[in-house]
Amino acid sequence: MTTLGILGAGDVARALAGGWIAAGHTVVIGSRRPERGDWPEEVRVAGLAEAAEAGEVVVNATPGRDSVGILAPLRRHLAGKVLIDVANAVELGPDGFATALVHPATSLAETIQAALPETRVVKTLNTMGPASVMADPARLSTNPAVFVSGDDAAAKATVTELLSDLGWRPEWVLDLGDLTTARVPEAFVLMVRPLFGALGPVPFGLAVAR
Ligand SMILES: NC(=O)c1ccc[n+]([C@@H]2O[C@H](COP(=O)([O-])OP(=O)(O)OC[C@H]3O[C@@H](n4cnc5c(N)ncnc54)[C@H](OP(=O)(O)O)[C@@H]3O)[C@@H](O)[C@H]2O)c1
Numbered sequence: 260m261t262t263l264g265i266l267g268a269g270d271v272a273r274a275l276a277g278g279w280i281a282a283g284h285t286v287v288i289g290s291r292r293p294e295r296g297d298w299p300e301e302v303r304v305a306g307l308a309e310a311a312e313a314g315e316v317v318v319n320a321t322p323g324r325d326s327v328g329i330l331a332p333l334r335r336h337l338a339g340k341v342l343i344d345v346a347n348a349v350e351l352g353p354d355g356f357a358t359a360l361v362h363p364a365t366s367l368a369e370t371i372q373a374a375l376p377e378t379r380v381v382k383t384l385n386t387m388g389p390a391s392v393m394a395d396p397a398r399l400s401t402n403p404a405v406f407v408s409g410d411d412a413a414a415k416a417t418v419t420e421l422l423s424d425l426g427w428r429p430e431w432v433l434d435l436g437d438l439t440t441a442r443v444p445e446a447f448v449l450m451v452r453p454l455f456g457a458l459g460p461v462p463f464g465l466a467v468a469r
Pocket of ligand 1: 266267268269270271272289290291292319320321322323324325329345346347348384385386387388389390391
């Protein structure tokens with residue numbers, strides 16, 4: 260079993276913590292205000308540095324716009340670890356939906372990797388919503404896909420196992436290749452607003468017909 264540090268204490272952290280605890284893992288949430296709150300009893304809530312230190316694998320579940328600034332000071336704590344980046348770095352419009360990418364010529368995942376050269380960054384889980392879908396993909400009426408991008412094969416294997424613990428079947432996991440491939444799933448966030456317009460506020464993920 261793995262100890263996971265989850266940086267950020269929002270809906271994504273809550274969904275992933277619930278899924279991984281149910282699978283038998285230990286979770287430490289990293290928050291700027293590490294009060295107990297209404298987290299499940301099994302969850303430890305700590306400061307960001309403490310959660311980064313505690314996690315054997317660490318998740319970036321912070322607002323993508325701020326992620327590099329949040330993670331860069333944690334470089335020492337994250338050295339040698341797998342960092343699962345689920346964040347979307349976007350400019351938000353007045354309706355709260357993404358209107359533009361913050362890193363249009365590259366990706367958030369690559370920018371984080373450049374800031375944390377001793378950490379193995381893997382991008383995944385950023386193409387679905389709401390966050391509860393991340394830990395309950397079988398609720399969707401079509402078998403969904405989850406994309407994985409990263410430069411380190413062993414890190415991607417670790418992440419694929421952790422995805423399996425959240426309910427992602429092996430055939431739903433698509434390894435796109437190195438971390439530069441994160442640019443494409445990251446750009447998908449621009450489609451969320453029009454999708455909401457077309458479908459309304461329904462849980463969604465991507466599926467690849469083949
Ligand atoms: N929600 C979804 O459906 C979904 C789907 C795919 C991807 N994502 C991505 O996943 C990430 C997390 O999303 P989310 O919906 O859980 O919540 P969020 O509102 O983006 O923020 C998550 C948490 O990050 C912490 N935080 C906020 N600003 C911070 C800062 N400047 N420095 C340090 N910590 C800060 C806050 O926790 P504390 O106040 O406790 O520190 C907050 O609760 C985002 O990048 C989002 O784009 C979300």
